[in-house]
Amino acid sequence: MSPPVIATDTDQGPRPSQQDAYSHRLEPASGGWRAAVADGFGDHPDTREAAQLAADTATTASGEAVDAVLAAHRAITLVHPGTDCVMAHARQDSPDEPIDIAWVGDCRVWTWSPSEGLRQHTHDHTFGQELRDLWVADDLARVGDHAVTTSVATAVLDEVGTATAPAADLTLFTCDGIHDYVDERLLAELVTDHAHDPATLVQVLVDAAREAESTDNATALVISLTPEPAGPGAPLTRQERLLEGLESFGGPGFGERFPGSNEHLLRALSEDRAAGIACDRFLLRDGTTYWCTKDSDHTDHHVSWHGVTW
Secondary structure: OOOOEEEEEEEOOOOOOOOEEEEEEEEOOOOEEEEEEEEEOOOOOOHHHHHHHHHHHHHHOOOOHHHHHHHHHHHHHHHOOOOOEEEEEEEEOOOOOOEEEEEEOOOEEEEEEOOOEEEEOOOOOEHHHHHHHOOOOHHHHHHHOOOEOOOOOOOOHHHOEEEEEOOOOEEEEEOHHHHOOOOHHHHHHHHHHHOOOHHHHHHHHHHHHHHOOOOOOEEEEEEEOOOOOOOOOOOOOHHHHHHOOOOOOOOOOOOOOOOHHHHHHHHHHHOOHHHHHHHHHHOEEOOEEOOOOOOOOOOOOOOEEOOEEO
């Protein structure tokens, strides 16, 4: 079996500084891996460095995932006192073994496989989530989503979240700059559409957060056990499948040759949130670039294809 493939993407966004951090490590002998995503918070000038130290410490620590989080706690309180961050860490000793997960705060770990789809394995340590657990309406609970109830600097054994996930084709880490803005249905569609291409997947997730007007740092990390190379034979994305019927598009006289028989395909794509986000970056066919643009709230179903608007 080929070794796991790890891909990451991060974007500072409109924040004055980048306080997200990530770390990962492969275990070539066993095919295992370790990874962490940390999200710093607060005004301390060393917050970014503390988040990176926490992530690096977790991926190199021995023992179980919970031991790694506690090691990160000791590291940042010693080296960067007064700083803090939230973090999710996971490790898998070999491809067939369960995934060991630990977290504090609201970074998340997910797994995906064709049979199970996208599954979340962490449970946010926030005041908002505590309200949801008490069946408070989501629109009321949402105001507490940025109030974390655990963190790396305050971590104690009994308050570190732990979970065990079954082995899966793909493991995904997200910070709240992504999952607080990209709804879970859309997130699942994007992961399913790009699971075969980890590098594209992490970029699309960050793009989705920006299109949803995320004002936070946005970071995604993916570990894939079964990546498939792009190119001939690779699975087609949803937008590529729709474009199969649009071969007459592109080239001179493009507007005059608008094929009315394919309008239903364009309309379907304009209403497809997952496809619309990825189109501008990833649709190239025979040297012609196709792109889709629409409002970030996905409400007007406006679509433009290579200079033709309908």
